[in-house]
Amino acid sequence: MQDPVLFAMENQTAIITLNRPDRRNAINQALLAGLYDAIEKVSLDANICVAIITGNGKSFCSGLDLEAIFTENLFDPRGDGSDMPDLFAACRKPIIGAVNGHAITGGFELALNCDFLIASENASFIDTHAKIGIHPGWGMTQLLQQAVGRRRARQISFACKPLPAKTACEWGLVNEVVPPDMLMPRAKEIAEDISRVNPEMLEVVKALINLQDQMPLGESFALERKGCGAFISKHLKK
Numbered sequence: 001m002q003d004p005v006l007f008a009m010e011n012q013t014a015i016i017t018l019n020r021p022d023r024r025n026a027i028n029q030a031l032l033a034g035l036y037d038a039i040e041k042v043s044l045d046a047n048i049c050v051a052i053i054t055g056n057g058k059s060f061c062s063g064l065d066l067e068a069i070f071t072e073n074l075f076d077p078r079g080d081g082s083d084m085p086d087l088f089a090a091c092r093k094p095i096i097g098a099v100n101g102h103a104i105t106g107g108f109e110l111a112l113n114c115d116f117l118i119a120s121e122n123a124s125f126i127d128t129h130a131k132i133g134i135h136p137g138w139g140m141t142q143l144l145q146q147a148v149g150r151r152r153a154r155q156i157s158f159a160c161k162p163l164p165a166k167t168a169c170e171w172g173l174v175n176e177v178v179p180p181d182m183l184m185p186r187a188k189e190i191a192e193d194i195s196r197v198n199p200e201m202l203e204v205v206k207a208l209i210n211l212q213d214q215m216p217l218g219e220s221f222a223l224e225r226k227g228c229g230a231f232i233s234k235h236l237k238k
Contacts, residue, residue, distance in 0.1 A: 005034030006056070007041065012049040013191040014042050021057030026065035027106050029072035035110075036082050043091045049195040049202075051091075052187045053114060054098040060123065061107025064134070075137070084138045088113040089210070092203040094194055098187040099123040099165075100180070109138035112147065115206070118190065119174040120183045123165040131160040146213070147173045 006017040016038045018025040025031070035053075042051045055061055064074060075083065088095065097114030104126045111117055111125070127144070129136045145153035148171045156163055168174040178186045194202070204227070211220040 003034065004028070004031040005038055007038050009048070010188065011192065012047060012195040013188060014038070014045075014048045014051040016042075016051055016053045018053070018055045018061055021055075021059075023065060024059035024062035024102065025055045025057065025107070026062045026068075027074065027110075028065045028068040029074060029077045032074060032077040032084070036078060036084070036087055039087045039091055039095070042093055042095070048093065049199055050093055050191045051095045052098050052184075052191055053095060053110070054184065054187070055100050057101070058122070059101040059107075060097075060099045060103040061110055062102055063105035063107045063128070069134075084110065085113055092206060094202070094206060096187050096191060098183050099125075099174070100183055102126065102162075105129055105132075105134070105140075106138060109136065109140050109143070112139055112143040117168075117174045118176050118178065118183065118187050119165040119168060120180045121165055121177055122180050123168070123174075123177075124162040125156070125168055125173065126160065126162045127157045128160045130157060144173075147171075 002019060004018070004020050006015075006019045008015045008017070016035065018031060018035070020026060020028070020031060039051075042048050068074065073079070094115045095113075097111045097117040099111055099117055099119040101120065101122050102124055103111045105128045108125050108127055127140055129140060140157065144156060148156070152171055163171075163173070165174060165177045169177045176186065208220070208224050208227070211223060214220075
């Protein structure tokens with residue numbers, strides 16, 4: 001039986017590959033448990049600076065496996081209470097989504113939890129929660145509007161139609177669109193750039209950017225300035 005999630009290292013970059021290509025990388029309990037384990041490994045391993053998540057085959061992730069949705073535990077797959085958004089949020093290292101094909105519903109939410117996305121020209125994004133009658137739970141209603149704006153998020157989630165990679169880039173969901181054979185080389189190139197920066201300050205910058213989701217601008221700006229003052233004082237004493 002093949003592993004539903006593959007984990008590899010290239011220099012200081014972790015490459016996490018969803019590996020159920022025969023099911024278009026649909027999410028079952030084993031895939032979720034493997035993904036959660038991989039994200040925690042990224043968080044805990046001091047030798048890892050950055051991670052890339054991608055899919056094996058023609059799809060990034062086709063969402064929940066309908067054969068597993070009512071028979072397997074998809075919302076506590078390891079029995080420890082861990083949930084996808086919490087694990088992504090707790091990871092202080094950047095996670096790049098390399099979207100190689102369809103990212104559908106739960107797979108779309110998985111992509112939204114990444115820090116940013118690089119997409120193949122073959123990629124597309126579809127939210128079908130409203131169409132198939134499944135309640136969103138991994139951030140679709142909040143993270144999508146954060147990425148593309150509220151009105152565009154409404155269109156995507158209400159109409160349940162595919163959003164091609166080019167439009168996703170124009171709307172701010174995706175950072176870059178590249179030919180299929182350049183997706184992983186480009187993602188790895190960006191990861192290499194990230195691995196060369198100061199790791200401690202990288203974690204600080206990521207945390208400060210994410211503060212904007214949690215508090216008003218004035219408060220998050222004040223925390224940045226307070227941290228800068230502490231940084232300067234610490235280094236002046238040296």
